[in-house]
Amino acid sequence: MIFQFLLIQFTQGIITESSGEVTQFSYQVSGFNCQNGYTSTINFPDTFANIPKLILYPSLFDFASITSNQPIAKIEIVSLTLTNFQIKLTCPQQRINTYTLKWYAIDDQRLIVINEFNLNPLASKSFTFQNPNIKKAIVSIIGIGYKGSFEVTLSISDLTSTSVTVNYNSYNTNMVLLGYQVILGTDEIISYIDKISSSNVYTSPQYPVQSNSYFITAFSKFQQGLDNGIVTLRTTINQGASVVNYDISRWGSGLYPQNTIQSYWLKYTVNNPFLAMECFTVRVSKLFEMNSDQKPAFQLEFFEINKVVNTIGSESILINESITLLNIHIYYKCPSNNKKVHSQMNKCNNCSGSNKIYNLNHHCHGSINTINIYAKYNAQSNYKELTLTTTSNSITIVQKLTNKIITQETILFVEFLDV
Template identity: 85%
Template structure:
């Protein structure tokens, strides 16, 4: 019995991405009734190592089933596990015939998905995040509710290294409910393709297929011009080996809702990860200073940002994208002859063992009372997140790297030891 269980566990694979379609929100499905909420469970083809990010876009709006003065569709993610997710549709006024959603699940920390499924009150909103290398933002309307003709839309008003602001507009008070996703990513994760304002049935040009990427759509604006009209829209993607296109059409007998739709590539295998800074030059200076009694016991100096630290503590530092060379100076005042300075500096990210770091030892003695380490580091042209930690026994600089997973890489470690 135990042996069989182990075989099953070892046979199970680990995935980092997958996609599919939620098709259970339809009157064609036995038992479907979304007035009080209808939940669908979607199984992944295998198991993730971490809880994945979920991205959705509507591939079919069909609100033409039951007469109602307030067509409304509310989407909620009930749960996400390593093997499945549950999504819930609520349509309190029984106006939904079919609501189909394309979904994408990706395990990557360079991707941030913000779910604003019930914006109340409806209006502009700002969000904060913790990845300074976020460069792109996509909006995707998922939940709507209205009582008559409307014209509404969303747009990105501002995107910084720490926050994003989403603007909302509406030409009247007929739009009653809004839910959306905000998808944020690095330059390599998200590639913008096009943004189209469509007033009638639309077929896009053909775009070259991008390897290891999903072709995704997102509605950011909708307009319905009749007081008793219902929305029936269908989004169809046609992807071949080398090209892809999409079509936005009317579904059934409803009216075509004018819309703005964005297309983009979402890359799930990244070629250029963020790397730790590498020390390419290190110089040691050992001196006898007559005025050492006037100096601190130790000091860390980063020249490019005019940063000096000579007290015990920990501090977060964000280095600008323009900084690709960093000069660091570590100063240590020998309190006695029975001390040494042991330092490790990250030298080669692609190396292992002794080739990966500079591993140095320098000793205090009678003719030397100060030890200075001068290190030059090269860095990528992105934001660098550093934590500087100083204790009475040493100095550490750790760089946070947000790739598929988040890692903490020590680029400089200096300790003051007894001999």
């Protein structure tokens, strides 16, 4: 009873998402001095089961003018754990009055966050990742440093199933530091809302609220047209029960820093996960082949992709998202009569026990010397990541599923056994 109580208490303490604001980077905070780096520790309200993905967004800039010193705001994530994260602001020449950042932490493997907090050299850059079902990409300016008037624009110039390229564009050489994040997600987790370029303060349109989602904004362009370098800018999100919008405001002297903001929804509860391929029909053919001695001991064949495997080993393959029906052929040459083929195919993802799989047995005997299994699989319209493993007495196909967590599902297992 005591163990059960502790288990319930522990389970209730696990969180999957959280959000807040870093407010310690300000002259109004006692002891704030970022010349040699100032670190703030942000505690999550409870414990994540896995290290979350952390998204940042600068919601308030208050940068002093350029004298002989340069405004530089370099951001660094010092640590990220299950219970907190440490974030560091370094402003070597003390021209940062306040720098406030909103943060969003989500435990979901369909989300990828790439941190490039000190781009060097200042140029376009490509990054690789390991989720072929990534469809959305957002670049968000996080840290800047400059020695005069500047304009910097970042954009996603290329997104494939394995890489993303961020294009860098600036009209002069006054940028001395640039940091950004690239936020990648599947169609299920990220929804684009709007992109607004502005040369003055404004209030965005109202957008319908999306359930179980964070409304997030990201700077992709930032410009300061005066050599004095003063930057004051605030983004305020106004979220009601049914609509949400944001305001851009500034104060004091100087010009409005022209900018472009991409807004998007980040969903933290997804109800349509990626599912394993399901076998909906199996046909078995047992034959006596006169020329079986000229064939391999076994063979695995995928008709739709012209893939054949008949040697021992392991390899990973990627099935295109356009393929939603997959025909798999297993060939086995009986070496003697005292052998049988035991096969299992994933039949029903939402079932359990004997209803979940096809479980079949077929024996070799004198009148047949080959066993052929033809299995048809339904598949979702996404990329399918499969691992094929063949040994002298078995064939296994495992599908990798990237949802909130990554799982490995066996969709086919065939073994060659002694009777």
